[in-house]
Amino acid sequence: MDNALGEPQTILLLGGTSDIGLAIVREVLSPGARTVVLACRNVEKGELAAAGLRHGGLAVHVVHFNGSDTASHEQVIADVVAQHGDIDLAILAFAQLGDGAVTSKDVQAASEIAHVNFTGTVSATIAVANRMRGQGHGAIVMLSSVAGERVRAANPVYGGTKAGIDGFAQGLGDALAADGVHMMVVRPGFVHSAMTQGLKAAPFSTTPEQVAAVTAKGLRAGRRTVWAPGILRYVFSALRHVPGPVWRRLPLG
Numbered sequence: 010m011d012n013a014l015g016e017p018q019t020i021l022l023l024g025g026t027s028d029i030g031l032a033i034v035r036e037v038l039s040p041g042a043r044t045v046v047l048a049c050r051n052v053e054k055g056e057l058a059a060a061g062l063r064h065g066g067l068a069v070h071v072v073h074f075n076g077s078d079t080a081s082h083e084q085v086i087a088d089v090v091a092q093h094g095d096i097d098l099a100i101l102a103f104a105q106l107g108d109g110a111v112t113s114k115d116v117q118a119a120s121e122i123a124h125v126n127f128t129g130t131v132s133a134t135i136a137v138a139n140r141m142r143g144q145g146h147g148a149i150v151m152l153s154s155v156a157g158e159r160v161r162a163a164n165p166v167y168g169g170t171k172a173g174i175d176g177f178a179q180g181l182g183d184a185l186a187a188d189g190v191h192m193m194v195v196r197p198g199f200v201h202s203a204m205t206q207g208l209k210a211a212p213f214s215t216t217p218e219q220v221a222a223v224t225a226k227g228l229r230a231g232r233r234t235v236w237a238p239g240i241l242r243y244v245f246s247a248l249r250h251v252p253g254p255v256w257r258r259l260p261l262g
């Protein structure tokens with residue numbers, strides 16, 4: 010249950026080693042926070058992240074979670090609730106970028122990215138949402154991307170999955186509102202994180218900490234969608250309408 014100041018006391022990060030996800034956890038942690046659960050495919054890496062978060066009376070736990078293994082998702086969430094009680098805030102931060110040049114042509118590589126980013130995210134989100142419906146409260150942060158706002162030729166598989174989960178989260182969020190659950194979609198531009206290491210930064214690039222600050226502010230304000238940085242909302246309302254032949258030549262990274 011959020012404390013009297015509306016601050017989450019139990020936080021679940023799915024994709025528990027994500028640079029953006031961990032920055033959001035650090036940003037929303039208040040002195041009243043009791044428990045953070047990092048759900049990771051690589052538990053050893055998760056333990057390193059957990060060590061960096063632990064302080065004072067905050068308990069940080071690491072659990073194994075594979076976004077691709079959809080059959081396990083309900084049990085992972087059930088175990089978290091059984092051990093730590095209601096989930097006040099769940100952050101969906103697992104995804105893979107893949108190499109667009111490969112995934113555009115290789116059936117197996119494309120389907121693996123599509124499975125974890127879309128099917129895995131949908132499955133884990135529904136498992137969380139079902140719990141929050143029962144609780145009658147909670148917030149879900151969905152890491153979408155501007156890559157899904159208008160999908161680029163450079164990486165159509167990744168962009169397509171982001172378009173898919175963005176639409177899914179909006180629709181599910183509208184359904185969950187009646188149950189007291191807040192869904193917020195976060196649309197970052199290019200973020201300097203492990204995912205983009207070695208890639209040329211796109212215009213308006215940002216940091217995990219800046220995405221986290223926008224996310225925390227949006228949660229407090231009860232927003233449905235936030236962009237990071239905020240200017241991308243206006244940039245993309247223009248880019249969405251740029252004719253295809255022009256769009257294809259834009260230097261967007």
Ligand SMILES: NC(=O)c1ccc[n+]([C@@H]2O[C@H](COP(=O)([O-])OP(=O)(O)OC[C@H]3O[C@@H](n4cnc5c(N)ncnc54)[C@H](OP(=O)(O)O)[C@@H]3O)[C@@H](O)[C@H]2O)c1
Binds near residue numbers: 024026050103
């Ligand atoms: N970086 C950007 O420019 C950017 C922009 C817009 C949106 N986003 C979105 O923001 C979210 C976080 O990305 P990030 O920048 O923080 O990148 P990141 O640090 O690489 O985080 C991605 C996370 O996904 C996890 N993951 C990948 N496949 C998984 C699987 N099968 N099961 C469980 N976990 C899995 C990774 O685990 P490992 O540590 O084990 O690899 C890692 O924790 C993603 O949804 C991404 O699409 C990123």
